[in-house]
Amino acid sequence: MKRIESVTRPEALQALAHPLRVQILERLREPASAATVARDLRVPRQRVNYHLKELEKARLVRLVGERRSGNFIETLYEPVARTFVVSPRVAWAHPRRAVAMAEQFSLEQLVLLGERLQRDAAVLLDRAAFEGEQIASASVEAEVRFATAQDRAEFMKAYLAALGPLLKKYGTAGGAPYRVLLSVYPDPEESLVSDKFEKTFEFVVPVERLWRAFTDRTELDAWYPGQIKDADVRPGGRITWPMGEFDYVWEFVEVEPNRRLTWKEPPGLLPGETEVTAVFEQTGTGSRVRITQSGFGEGEDWLGQLESWALGWSQNLANLYLYLRTGVGFDRFFTWKSETGVTVTDTPAGPEVLVVKPGSFAEQAGVRVGDIVVQVGAAPVFGQSDLWVLEREHEPGEELEAMYVRGDKLLRGRGVLGAFGA
Known part of the structure; x- marks a missing residue:
């Protein structure tokens, strides 16, 4: 029996969703029959038999032998592993995650390291719980804010330079093996260290109508702030709004009618270039658009910009709600004094x-x-x-x-x- 098994198959996850099956797996730390498990858990044997068959179909338990009990031959089962942990991959149906990991090696290593840490911690917990072992371990967590990407890189360089002599000084070939891990990554719950935001807006109009509101010059003029100077909605085309000393521009990269718009916004209102993707979908009650804007940078010039632009999109889309519902175009956004x-x-x-x-x-x-x-x-x-x-x-x-x-x-x-x- 393996010490641990990572659950990566949807059918295995579904099998583990029933609380009685989890109890059965725990009871089978030593091989046992359905009758023995039923007696220990105080549930009908037929129930245990059914759930054992489901666990066997999901390849979470296996047959390991038989034994005679009076006039009956009992089948003995054991789990394929002493401990099960659910891999986050089991809920990753979208292929973009695999593409992102393939394109970003360090991110792939972070995901793999996280899974390994999860498995190792579960095994050590079992050794402490069931074998009475005292586990010598230590964890250190710290939050640090880097002003620039260069500062982050210098931190890693200095850390690795300091780690090498320590490993050489205290590590020996014949000693007990330990793993020393370091991961540096953006806090996933802290918006200030993200380079993008995503917001979804629901409408009660067909997706074709919503698409026109984003791509037709007359429609855009009705709800989006400012007056358009020129509009050419195609890959390589642009929409331009005069903004005093400079133009505010959407430079189109991808145009898939009624489904997807991607454009770049050159520096001007923001310190650097950003990219916006609008994904359009039909819903049961109308349509929705998901706005993702990425490319927000680091440093003082960018502080607070991500949140401001996310709020700005919410307020601009309120103008669109009003226009699609009533036909009235009224700019409530660019009204600062x-x-x-x-x-x-x-x-x-x-x-x-x-x-x-x-x-x-x-x-x-x-x-x-x-x-x-x-x-x-x-x-x-x-x-x-x-x-x-x-x-x-x-x-x-x-x-x-x-x-x-x-x-x-x-x-x-x-x-x-x-x-x-x-």
């Missing part, structure tokens, strides 16, 4: 300040990086969208009070709002 001069990230406590623009309203009011803004003027602030409402409502030159939390103190300060984009 003033600016507070802060870049923030939304937290459960409120918007936390990432950047303070020199000479801005925020700097005049004494706001610093790390503060949480709770009120500006008479308006409470719960998130970035509240700051946007304030900047759209108040004129530049207005003097307002800001309230913000720093550590365990509630602070106040006054400043003058600047002109938007100045």
Whole structure:
């Protein structure tokens, strides 16, 4: 019997979904018959027989012999392994994951290392639980934020340079074998270290109607901010909106009618180029579009941009909802008058300040990086969208009070709002 088996087949996962089957597998740590298992678990033998057959079909148990019990011959079963762990691959039906791992070697190694760590930890737990072994182990987890990709690379280089002498000093050929692991990867639950966002929007119109809203010049002019200067929706074509000193551009890479649009947005509103993919799908009640924007960079120029653009898409698509539902086109997005001069990230406590623009309203009011803004003027602030409402409502030159939390103190300060984009 193997010590451990990784469950990678859907039929095996389905077989393990029944709680009684898990109990049967645990009871079969030593070979036993259906009658013995039924007696120990206090359930009918016919029930145990049925579930053993299902486990056998899923190749999770096997026949290992027979024994006589009175006038009967009992079949003995044992599991194919002492412990089972479910591999995340069993839920990966989409082929893009395999392609991504094939294209990104370090990511593939991270996935394989994670699976190995899961298996090793389960085996060691069994040795402690069933064999009484004291397991000498240690785990260290740390979160570090790198300002640039170069800093991250230098950290790995320095770590490996320090690790080599330690392994040479303390490792011996005849000693007990231990595994030492290091993984460095973005926190998957922390949006600030991601280079993309994804948002899905549902509509009650056919997918063909939704497609036209994104690709027809007249339709776009009705709901999307600004007035289009030129539009050519084909691979290699572009849509252009004048934006004062520069043009805002969609440069099309992929155009699959009623299914998929991919375009690049050159630097301008953002510090660097990003790519946007819109996937269109028919649903039972209408249609949906999934927007993914990637290419958000690192460093101070990019702080807060990902969250701002994700919020911007939500507000822009509210204009589209209105237009498709009522036929009324009304731009509620590009309506800023003033600016507070802060870049923030939304937290459960409120918007936390990432950047303070020199000479801005925020700097005049004494706001610093790390503060949480709770009120500006008479308006409470719960998130970035509240700051946007304030900047759209108040004129530049207005003097307002800001309230913000720093550590365990509630602070106040006054400043003058600047002109938007100045």
